[in-house]
Amino acid sequence: MRYIRPLSIEDAAGLLADSAGTAAILAGGSDLLVRMKGGFIEPDLIVDIKAIDGLGEIRETAEGFSIGAAVPCAVLGENTALQKAWPGVVEAAKLIGSKQVQGRCTIVGNLCNASPAADSVPALVAAGAKAVVVGPRTRRTIAVEAVPTGPGKTSLAKGEIIEAILLDKRLPRSGDAYLRFIPRTEMDIAVVSAGVNLTLDEQGRVKSARLALGAVAPTVVLVEEAAEVLIGSKLDEATLERLAKVCSGACRPIDDKRGTIEFRRKVAGVLARRAATTAYARAGGK
Amino acid sequence: MAGVAVSTTINGDNVEFLCQPDETLLDVLRDRLGLTGAKEGCGTGDCGACSIILDDRLVCSCLVLGAEAEGRHLETIEGMAHGDRLHPLQQKFLEHAALQCGVCTPGFLMAAKDLLAKNPDPTEEEIRFGLAGNLCRCTGYDKIVRAVQDAASVMKQA
Numbered sequence: 001m002r003y004i005r006p007l008s009i010e011d012a013a014g015l016l017a018d019s020a021g022t023a024a025i026l027a028g029g030s031d032l033l034v035r036m037k038g039g040f041i042e043p044d045l046i047v048d049i050k051a052i053d054g055l056g057e058i059r060e061t062a063e064g065f066s067i068g069a070a071v072p073c074a075v076l077g078e079n080t081a082l083q084k085a086w087p088g089v090v091e092a093a094k095l096i097g098s099k100q101v102q103g104r105c106t107i108v109g110n111l112c113n114a115s116p117a118a119d120s121v122p123a124l125v126a127a128g129a130k131a132v133v134v135g136p137r138t139r140r141t142i143a144v145e146a147v148p149t150g151p152g153k154t155s156l157a158k159g160e161i162i163e164a165i166l167l168d169k170r171l172p173r174s175g176d177a178y179l180r181f182i183p184r185t186e187m188d189i190a191v192v193s194a195g196v197n198l199t200l201d202e203q204g205r206v207k208s209a210r211l212a213l214g215a216v217a218p219t220v221v222l223v224e225e226a227a228e229v230l231i232g233s234k235l236d237e238a239t240l241e242r243l244a245k246v247c248s249g250a251c252r253p254i255d256d257k258r259g260t261i262e263f264r265r266k267v268a269g270v271l272a273r274r275a276a277t278t279a280y281a282r283a284g285g286k
Numbered sequence: 287m288a289g290v291a292v293s294t295t296i297n298g299d300n301v302e303f304l305c306q307p308d309e310t311l312l313d314v315l316r317d318r319l320g321l322t323g324a325k326e327g328c329g330t331g332d333c334g335a336c337s338i339i340l341d342d343r344l345v346c347s348c349l350v351l352g353a354e355a356e357g358r359h360l361e362t363i364e365g366m367a368h369g370d371r372l373h374p375l376q377q378k379f380l381e382h383a384a385l386q387c388g389v390c391t392p393g394f395l396m397a398a399k400d401l402l403a404k405n406p407d408p409t410e411e412e413i414r415f416g417l418a419g420n421l422c423r424c425t426g427y428d429k430i431v432r433a434v435q436d437a438a439s440v441m442k443q444a
Contacts, residue, residue, distance in 0.1 A: 003290055003307035003353045026351070033349045034330045036308065046307065048354060074343065098419020099397065100334055103343035104350070187418050 005048040009055070009163050012047050013136045017159025019045045025161060026050075027070045028104035030097060031113045049161065058082060064169040066132075069108040069162055073120070074099075076107070086167055087282060088176030088195055088275075092123035095180065098187060108162045114148040117190045117215040121148070123178040125212035125220050126195035130166040135159050141166070145212070148219045173200040173207075175282025177275045180214070181267050183258075190215045191259040194247070194271040196279040198230065204285045206230045211243075211272060216251035216264050223250040226272065235280045243276060244269030294355040296321070297365025305352035312336045314352035315362060323363035323392045327421065334420035337393040338362045344400040346419075363392035366399065374444070375399060375437040384433035386424035394420045398434045406442060410435065 006012040016023045021044030024032055035041045049055055055070040058079050065082055073093040076082060083090045096105050096119050107120045111131070121144065129144045136159050144165070147154050156162070180193035193214035201207045211226035225246045233239040253264035289304035296319070305314050312329075315321040315338075324347050327333035331349040338347045339361035366373045375398050378384070385391045394417060401408060401416040408416065413434050414427070422430060 001307045003351065005353075005356075026354075029349050029351065029354075030331055033310065033351070037329050037348075043308075046351070048351075050354070072343065097331070098334065099344050099400070099416060100337055100346045100419040101331055101349075103340070103345050186415070 001042075001044055001046065003046045003048065005051045007051055007053070009049075009052050009134050009161060010136060012049055012052060013134055013159050013161050015045065015047050016161065017136045021045065023047065025112075027055075027106045027109050028072060028101075030101050030105040031109060055163065062169070063166070065167040067107065067165045067167070069106060069164060071106060072103050073105050073107065073110075074102040077102075082167075085170040086127055086176060088178045088197065088279065089120070089123045089127050089129070089167065092120045092178035092193075092195065095119045095178075095186070107165055111144060111147050111165075112154055112156070112162060114150070114152050114154050114219075115189075116148075116151055116218055116220070117193070118148075118220075119178070119180060119190055119193065119214070121220045122193050122195035122212040122214040123176065124165065124195075125222055126178075126197040126210045127167055127176055128197065128210055132163045132166060133160050134163045135161075145220060145222055150218045171199050173202075173204075173283050173285075174198065175279045175284070177278035177282060179271045179275045179278070181259075181271060189258070192216055192253075192264050192267040192271060194268065194275045196272070196275040198276070198279045198283050198285075200280075200283045200285050204234055206233055206235070206280070206285075209276075211247070211276070213247060213250065213268050213272070216253040216268050218252075221250055221252075223247055223272075225250065230276065234285065235276060240273040240276065244273045247272035290353040292353060292356050294358055294360060296360045297362060303352070307351070307353055309352045310348050311338075311350040311352045311355055311360075312347040314355070315347060318352075321362055321364050325389050325392060327389065327393075332421070333390070333393070334397060335390050335393040337396040337420065339396060339400055344397055344419075361396070361399075363396055366395060373399070374440045375402070375434065378433040378437040378440070379430070382429050382433040382436065384425060384429040385422075390420060390422045390424075394422065394430055398430075398437070401434070402438055402441060407438060408434075 024043040176197040180190035182188035209230040248269040325335040327335035
């Protein structure tokens, strides 16, 4: 096995593209090293991306925020501007693992590990976040929901790396929120989760909405019907009931040791309405 | 197979070592450098027994490669006491009997040190959340929490 720490993203992409055997990207290592330890992967090449300029930074630009692929989730929580603009994304990222894991794990890693239960992903999808994908000679920007294609699988081609996650500049009267169900108080994997992002008009009615559910299908589910239910409303009781019903119906869950199909459907609706209520309050709605 | 040459700082000392590319930092500390304070409990980042501080971040050294230590600053449990003079956290762990078998203790001490460095006056809830990445199968945690609370009050007066 070789361990290489390139200084540019193009070099990193080139190393991955040219590798003959199994190659792995190392940022926080909180998934990769566990999989190596368990014998699930034996990489011939590890490309550590942490020395690449800019990948360890959160940049605030005219368009919004750019979160580098090597930024640990703990740093998201310490960034007051990001926390203020995108509290739902930050609360989701902060739920991943313990203090020890927070100091290492990244949202790009969470996305590319492609677990259906990944905490940061529904929040990012609800936020309309984009991923900057760099190959040896290519660079493209895609929606976050286009990255995972199934459990453990992504749409990235050999040699491609996600350089950063982009979040838009916040419009006035906007708020987002993320909630998950776990059977204990923390340090667990989501049984069901929901991310909601809302922008209100001047009268406090929902002008635009995105809602994503986690752990209820092979990949994160962007529930477009939920947005239709929410838009134009002030989240009155009838709207919230319809929202819960639509979200329960959008689930394609499995039965497993952490929850049944019936339970996941029910809880998806409950979390969707609660997360929507929080996002609405954060957007200044009353 | 040629090793990776690594130059790093551990508890303020410059340290150089050779390791295999897939070797964890925990294995390097224990097996190559003789720093056996960090323990391997699970080896998968769940128990916190191998906790160290890497550039001011608490991490599980079982989830870090030895090669990643290049140019970084590491703090391990071996750097906590000054000679025979124990750190207030170590002293309070003894006074409160906040350990039984002791395997988790170095990890708890590093996690508590990191917690108090960032939050010198934590509530009980903040202590419990801050130490949630460390498992102890003997004490039931209460004595550990009391020891950290007591150490925090001593350290504030110092």
